[in-house]
Amino acid sequence: MSEEKVTTDIITLTRHVLDEQRKHKEASGDLTLLLNTIQLGCKFVATNVRKARLLNLVGLAGGATNISGDEQKKLDVISNEIFVNALRSSGKVAVMVSEEDDEAIIVEEGLKGKYCVVFDPLDGSSNIDAGVNVGTIFGIYRVHEDSTGTIKDVLRPGREMVIAGYCMYGSSANLVISLGNGVNGYTLDNSIGEFILTHPNIKIPSRGKIYSVNEGNASFWYPACTEYFNSLKFPPGGKNPYSARYIGSMVADVHRTLLYGGIFAYPADKKSKNGKLRLLYECFPMAFLVEQAGGQATTGTTRVLDIVPTEIHARAPIFLGSKDDVEDLKNIYAKHSAS
C-alpha cells in the first residue's frame, strides 16, 4: 500500500501575505495582522454556519431589521459581532462599515488604527436556513494621510481599496483575496485551522457560457437588459445558448463566475432604480476582485470601481464577469443610451 505523502511545506494565507509584504520594504505588518483578524472572523463564522442546525442558530434574531430593511437572522447578528469585536481589538482599524449596523463605527482613541474595513458579515442570508452557500465580503481602505479616521475615509471610489476579499461557506470554506496584485484562493483545513493556498493566481476566462441573474425580475428590466440576456438565451446563427445558474448568494454566484467565467448581474430596473446590492461592501470588493482576475465590472454605463458613494449603505446596479461578456453588455447599453 503506497504511503500517503504528507505535505510539510504548506503555504498558509498568513505566510503568503508575509511573502507579499516582504516585497514591500516599507510594510509594517499591520495589514498582515489585520488579515489575521479577518481570518479569525471567517473561521468563527465557518464553524457556526456548519453547526447552525445543531446549535439552533437558524432563523430570525427576534424580528430586528437592518437599515436595508432585511430581517436579521441569528447568524447575521453573531457574525457581525465577531467581526466588529475582532477588528476593534486589533488596534489596526479606525472606521468600520457593516451591512448590519446603521451607522459607521468610529473606533475610539487608543485602539484606532490606520485602516477602514467595510464588510457584509453574512451575505446571502436568505439561503442560510436551507444550508445553501453563504459568505462574508470585505474591503479595506487606508485612512487618508491627513485624516484621523472619519466617514470621509470610506465614501471614496472602490479603486482606492488596498485589499478586497470574500469567504464562501459551503462544502468547504474558501477565502478569495486580492492585495492589489492578482487574486489568490485559500481553503480552510479544519484539522489545523489554517487557510491553505489552493487556487493561486486566479484568472477569469475571457468569455464564459453561464449567465447568473434573478430572472424573476425580468418584467421590470429596462430594454437594454432584456436585449442582453435574450442575446444569451436566443443566440443568432445556431450558436449554443448560455446556461443559467443563480444561487441567490452573491458570494457563491461570483465565486463560480470567477472560476468558470460568464456574467453575474443584479441590474437596476423599474422597481429598484439602483438595483439591490450595496455599493461599499458588496459591489466594490467583488468588482475589485474580478478586475484583478482580468474581468470587468460595470453598472451598464460606468466602471463600478469609479463610483463615489454618497452614503454608506448606497446601492448600485452591477454586471461583472468575463471581459468579453461584460464588453457585449456595455455595447448593448451604449446602443440603447445613444438611441
Ligand SMILES: O=P(O)(O)OC[C@H]1O[C@](O)(COP(=O)(O)O)[C@@H](O)[C@@H]1O
Ligand atoms: O433574492 P434576490 O432579490 O435575487 O437577491 C439575492 C441577492 O441578495 C443578497 O442575498 C443580498 O445579500 P444579504 O443577504 O447580505 O442581504 C445577495 O447575496 C444576492 O446576490
